[in-house]
Amino acid sequence: MTRLESALAATAYQREWFAGIRARVAAGEPLALVNADAPQEVLRAMGIPYVVNQWWASVVSARQRADASLQVLRDRGYPDYSRQYDAISLGSHFLAEDEAPWGGLPRPTVVVAETSGDAARKVFDLWDELDGTSFYPIERSSAVEAPSRWWELVPHRWEEAFGPERLDLLSSEIEGLAAFLEERTGRRLDLDRLAEVMDLVNEQAEWNRRTRDLIAAARPTPVAVGDTIPSVMIPQWHRGTPWARDAARRLYEEVADLVDRGAAVAPGERLRLMWLGRGLWYDLGLYRRFQERYGAVFVWSMYLAIAADGYARYGTDPIRTLAARFAGLTDQLYTPPWSTEWYVKEALSHGVDGVVHLVADDVPGSWFTTRALEAAGIPVLEVRANNADPRGDGGTRLERAVCDFIERRLLPSRP
Structure with a gap:
């Protein structure tokens, strides 16, 4: 199996960077643990090292330590069956250093998260109970109206897309976060x-x-989703650095070279699939297992797509522009019709024959997403599983379901 050089380089960089983070914290520097939808650029600008909660949960899960981390929560009397993607990092923090991936996550000085629900809020309240750790909750509003084709609007006309009231609120939250961080870190x-x-x-x-x-646009697809995920997401967690920008450029150049050379993930490509939902961190090999058997290739994941459409914001006021980056992130991914229109656009532009829709218990709007795709003539398989919790034979059950979907719904329509 040939891996993208950009994926190998990003993974190596991340491991070296994390070792450096552990050393800096051991030397007395502050550390922030932040949720993926928090305005991380504030910490970047203030020079505060941070770890993204969902990234660390993915590392724990990929290294088969999610069950041990959830067991810690059970042993302490907390639920292990709700918001596992948010909670795994908390459980892993209490693992012995030799049991945790890469030596474990140091205790953060601050944790920052958007309060998207009661259960998620309680996870971060538990971080706040640790000695030396403080929690800053971010409040975010919900959309009342949805502009059509938001991905064309938000880079420059974001005031029109989100409305002044939503941007006023999140701008105030960002200013409050900066004051909170200044008080806790002196920066x-x-x-x-x-x-x-x-x-x-x-x-x-x-x-x-x-x-x-x-x-x-490429036919056949030149690169595997399992490679584009680390190639895109590791630099995403380093947004606002020259390294991250250059890593994104290297990925483009590598993919462009593969396209020019006519490279194919599966030379006998017959089916193009879309993986809709979070990455299956405990079984990333799943995406490749249908290639030889069926010529079915996953050509899309939300990670590259949202990195392409969801983050660019141009403006003269950096705080308000940053508010525009995060005011609608949940809407873009999960709130219909924002999300449904975008997913249909992406499915059609990538020419997918079918969609595997991973439905998580904390993601709203999944029914509308499936209906919109089916209405556009694209078959959808809904699977219910937690992307970071491997218990319950989720990977094997999911693989069987995808095989059945390919054999019963997709292949019969192919010549």
Whole structure:
């Protein structure tokens, strides 16, 4: 199996970076643990090291330590069956150093998360109970109206897309976060530095958009989803750095070279599939297991797609522009018709023959997403599983379901 050089380089960089984070914290520097939908650019501009909660949960799950981390929560009297993607990092924090991936996650000085529900809020309240750790909750509003084709609107006309009231609220939240971090760490937010960070993120998003468009147009697909996920997401967790921008450019250049050479993940490609939902971290090999048997290739995941369409924001006020980046992120991914229109657009542009829709228990709007895709003539398989919790034979059950979907619904329609 040939791996993308950009994926190998990103994975190696992340491991080296994490070792550096552990050393910096051991030397007395503060550490933040932040949810994926928190405005991380503030921490970047303030020079505060941070780890993304969902990234660390994916590492724990990929290294088969999710069940041990959830057992810690059970042993402490907490539920292990709700919001596992949010809670695994908390459980892993209590594993012995030799049992945790990469030596384990150091205790954070601050945790930052958007309060998207009662259960998620309680996970971070537990972090707040640890000695030396403080929690800053981010409040975010919900959309009342949905603009058509939001992906064309949000880079420059984001005030129109989200409305002044939503942006006022999140701008105030970001200012409050900066004051909170200043109090806890002694570091100040420089708006000129934040503007530089925002510019780098925009450059990174533009490279991701070019890569997404290349893959969408390529027939057959030149790159495996299992490679594009680390190639895209590791740099995403380093947004606002030259390394992350350059990593996005390297991915584009590598994919462009593969397209020019006519490379194919599966030379006998017969079916193009879309993986809709979070990555199956405990079994990333699943995406490849249908290639030889059926000539079925996963050509799409939300990670590259949202990195292409969801992050670029241009404006003169860095705080309000940053608010525009995060005000609608949940809407774009999970709230119909924002999400449903976008998923149909992506499915059609990538020419997919079918969609495997991983439905998580904390993701709203899944029914509308499936209905919209089916209405567009694209068959959908809904599977219910937690992407980071391997218990219950989820990977094997899911693989059987995909095989049945291919054999019964997709292959009969092929010549």
